[in-house]
Amino acid sequence: MKILRKLLFPFSLLYLFVTAVRNFLFDKGVFKSYTFPVPVIAVGNLSTGGTGKSPQTEYLIRLLSEQYRVATLSRGYKRKSKGFILADQNSNAGILGDEPYQFYSKFPSIQVAVDADRKNGIEQLLSLNQKPEVILLDDAYQHRRVKAGFYILLTSYGDLYAEDYLLPAGNLRENRRGADRANYIVVTKCPSDLSKAEMETIKKKLKPKKSQKVFFTSIEYDEYVYSKEVSINIDDLSEQPKVLVAGIAKPKPFFNYLMEDYDEVMAFPDHHNFTENEITVLNKKAEDRRIVTTEKDYVRLVDKLPADRLFYLPIKSRLLNDKSDFDNTILDYVGKSTANR
Template identity: 60%
Template sequence: MILLRIMLFPFAVLYGWITRFRNWLYDKGVLKSYSFDIPVIAVGNLSVGGTGKTPQIEYLIRLLSVEYNVAVLSRGYKRKSKGFVLADTNSNAETLGDEPYQYYRKFQNVQVAVDADRKNGITQLLSQHEKPDVILLDDAYQHRKVKAGFYILLTSYDDLYADDFMLPTGNLREGRNGAKRADIIIVTKCPAGISEKERNEISHRLKISNKQALFFTYISYDDRIYGNNDIIPVSDIIAKHKTLVAGIAKPLPFFEHLRNERDVLMTFPDHHDFSMEDVSKITEKPDNLIVTTEKDYVRLIDKLQSDRLFYLPIKTAFVSGQQDFNQKVKSVFLKRGEITSVKN
């Protein structure tokens, strides 16, 4: 695999020039970007998958939905529907995609929509009877057709964009210069005890500008797992026989958090659409608890109706500077006088 990536280096160089030229066209106004009269916050990355966008979006929902009407707009990766779809009681992972459906199930006080055309999606959300005060664009850092008012760029601690290269040799969807568009850069999935010295070293490697803010976060696991009819403390299930199921980009931390030496570990591709054959394999051991990620749970729940099926929620936690981050995000409502309606 490594040899193949090296052999594809010329294509990576070509892809890098194409994405750079595309960004230049947007920067110079040759290709038009559209902005809107309400705050739009884009969250994304330079690389493909595994940087923790979902818990970061959920953090922003919790932060902003107390005061504002929040809408989340995603493309709905691997969904089976087309065009603009606003989540409702008939929605599921197939019509929305796993992550948007997770948002919808979890946060009943926010609007969740999907549309590959983010400009159209925002326009549709603004035409709803209950208009949002702020729109969170999920995985939209490269969607230059919409000019967001605020950009949050994520990069994983163990795979910094500064150490990566363009696809297909590396994992970057656009060159490292794309980081300059970010207002905030977050290094995700850090060790909780990362030292100040290492944080300063990473800041230097990422070449953070004076106009940007850098934060470090880690994954905080819930102390309980959740099923349809039961909630169990994690401490009670560590020693039990389990089948651990993960269809995410980087499953190892999930496994290491829950596993014992007798557990069955089952890994699937990111955003995997579970087949009935998959379900049969997952349920092979009738005495095992089945524990999966929250994202996989929303894909499995309609196919695996079982009291043995549970999921482990995660949250984004800040190493330091959480209040500073919150204030910087909320400052988007003060830009250009765009103070919007506040919830009663």
């Protein structure tokens, strides 16, 4: 692996040049960034996939939606539609993409929209009769045409951006200095018992600016899995063989949480669109076993497998340090921005 990275390093230098020039032109105003009269929070990362953007976005939805009209705006990765789409009762994962449809299914009180052009997407949302009071941009850290009022940068505990390299030698989408744009840096997928000493060690590696706050989160799995009609306790689920299916970037924790020795595991690429042959295979497996999958995969499989055999495992992001500080700063930003519009 190290040899391959060395071979690809010259291409990373070219990638560095292109992304650095682009960011320089945005920073100097040659390329225009647009602001809007509504609080905009961007959640994203420097690396490609697998940092826990969806759980973090859902955390913000829960935090804000009781007080404000919240909208999420995503690109809608791998969706089969184009342009701006506002989710409604006719929407599905094919139209919206799996993660936006997951938001729509879980949080019916919010507005969920997709548009690769985030500027146009925000303009469309603000033209609605019931316009949002706060907009959450999912996976938009590099979308410089929109200048968000608050940036949350995610980095995985086991894959810190400070120890990574630019594409294609590594997984970074832009130089590590891009972290300077963040208000919050959130280290995701940490062990739930992460010590204060290790938090300090990680902070030293990330070298945040004085104005930046660093937080640590872990993934909290539900004690139940859910189908369309019923829920089953994890302990009861373990009594019978099952099939575990995941099409996410880093499925190992999901498998480890549920897997017994007699279970079958099926791993697919992130955002995988299941083929007809794969659905046929899964249907055969579902004849005598339950199939348990992730929330993101469930929205793509829910109408293709028997409703009484298909279950999903919910997850949440749990803050390990300074939760009140995290919440209050976000609420203060949104409150002041809303009052000063």
